[in-house]
Amino acid sequence: MDIAAAASVFTDPRAYADDARFRAATALLRRESPVHLVEHERFNPFYAITRHEDVMAISRASDIWLNAPRPALGPKAKDADREKIPIRSLVQMDAPDHPVYRHVSADWFKPAGVRRLRDRIAELAKRYVDHMADLGGECDFFRDVAAHYPLYVILSLLGLPEEDFPLMLRLTQELFGADDEELARGGDKSAQMAALIDFFNYFQALIAERRANPTDDLGSVIANATIRGERINELEAAGYYTLIATAGHDTTSAALAGGLHALVESPGQWQRLVDDPSLVPTAFDEMIRWVSPVKQFMRTATEDTEVRGVRIAAGESVLLSYPSANRDEDVFDNPNSFDVGRSPNRHVAFGFGAHYCLGTHLARLEGQALYAELISRVRSIELAGTPEYMEAMFVGGPKRLPVRYTMA
Ligand code: HEM
Known part of the structure; x- marks a missing residue:
């Protein structure tokens, strides 16, 4: 693979569904061109930042590097839309x-705030492992468990009624899976905007309701928030809900x-975790x-600057590649080994x-x-088919994970 082929992974959603290709490409870039100018006809140019140290340094310097002009990579047309949409x-x-x-x-997300949800979360975790037991030894772990459980948690936090959860799930998948033909609305990529509008309409109704009848959920806190002495406007409150509902699950x-x-x-990692449940926190990290x-x-530069000797002019953008930074061999021992006991684990996935x-x-x-819950109740587990990953350039993971298991 040459450098140009390696750099194409950032503009090709299929690369995110092909771990071997993505890993090889980003390892090459980290080694040979860690601040790499990517030019592609569909996208405005950007520099791909692939090393952990540089991702951290740019993220830290929020006086020089702004989010607003171009928060995430999208096609040129989307960059232009962003300027028009309030x-x-x-x-x-x-x-x-x-x-x-x-x-x-912020207070709702601090450890003390989140602890209030501990019982509800434990109950939901149990509900989903019960569901696996009901499914009788085989399931698609993504579709049957992972896609639903975090959504239930976050929507409970916001205070949404349970009957609306399936709608939220569909809209979120359309929004983030829009590069993936199978998940996009009717296969039409431009319909991402329609999903966003549906989100907003839904949340607008919720804001009106929480203003009329405030409750003690996060949805009410946002709808009734005061910003510099004035009530938050509806568009901003709806934007807040959309971010939490989507980013949260x-x-x-x-x-x-x-x-x-x-x-x-x-090999051996499942058993290691079963034998020592105190490893669950390091395993999940x-x-x-x-x-x-x-x-x-x-991030977009506010002034002429330099990253690792590469000059970047005011107004130019960088892409922070978290998956690449998280395999950086300068920071992680054996970065391509999955180790449930890894500690310290200085990943920048958050x-x-x-x-x-x-x-x-x-x-x-x-x-x-x-x-x-899983390791205490599932006796053995293995793949029951080939997993498939989303072709998504922003948020993604498996879209199918067939597994076979026996319960204790
Ligand atoms: C494994 C799960 C998660 C990952 C990997 C993740 C990752 C990220 C990343 C990379 C950012 C941007 C950070 C930056 O620019 O420096 C972010 C921001 C954010 N995340 Fe998460 N996130 C996860 C779960 C959640 C959950 C459960 C919520 C709950 C609501 C959430 C809410 C947010 C919000 C509101 C922001 C925006 C913060 C800001 O701009 O000030 N995320 N997340």
Whole structure:
């Protein structure tokens, strides 16, 4: 593979469904061209950042590197749309607004806030392992378990009624799976926007309801938030819900399912976890590193600067490749081995700096609850077919994970 072929992985959604290709390409880039200019007719140019140290340094310097102009990689047409659409969520904001809006929900995501959900999460984890038992020894772990469980958690947190959960699941998959023919609405990639509009309409109704009848859920806190002395406007509140509903579950689903894939395919690792359940926390973090469900975010330079000796002009953008940083051989021993006991594990799958994932405690609580339940009740487990991965350039993981198991 030459460098140009390697750099094509960032603009080709199929590369994210082909682990061997992605891994080989990013290893080459880390070694030969860690700050690499990518030019492609469908995308505005950007520099691909593949080393852990550089991803951290850029994420840390949020005074020089902004989110707003171009928060994530999309086709040129989408970059142009962004300027026209008045929707902003946390990931599209920078200081001084970003900390003010982040503060609205931040307490809900701190360990003390998340602990309130511990019982509900344990109950849901049990419900899904019961479901596996009911399915009689074979299931698609992604479709039957991983795709639903985190969604139930996050929508319970927001305060949505359970009968609306299937609609939310479908809309989220359409939004993030839109590069993948099978998941996009009727195979039409441009319909991503339609899914977004459906989200907004749904949330607009919810905002009206929570303003009229406030409850003690996160949905009410956002709908009634005060921003610099004024009530949050409806578009911003709807943007906030959409971010939480989407960021809060697709990512965790991907980590759960991709994590199980790694666990059953890596010799001895399942048994090691069964023999020592105290490894569940390090095991779930290793799953997050391994899968790196968020494939990229971008930053745009506010001034002429340099990264690893490469000059980047004000207004130019960089793509932070989390899956590449998480296999960086300068940071991780045996980066391509899946190790349930890996410690320390300095992965950047949750990002870093001002935009560091708000949902880390929640994601860990969910993942650890499900794996604790699984290893105590599943006696043996193996693949029952070939797993398939999403062709998605933003958030992705398995879309099919057939497994066969026996319950204790
Ligand atoms: C394994 C699961 C998850 C992964 C891998 C993940 C990853 C990420 C990443 C990479 C970012 C951007 C960080 C940056 O720019 O430095 C982010 C931001 C965010 N995440 Fe997560 N996330 C996960 C779960 C969750 C959950 C459960 C929630 C719950 C609501 C959540 C809510 C958010 C929010 C609101 C932001 C935006 C923060 C900001 O811009 O200030 N995430 N996440």
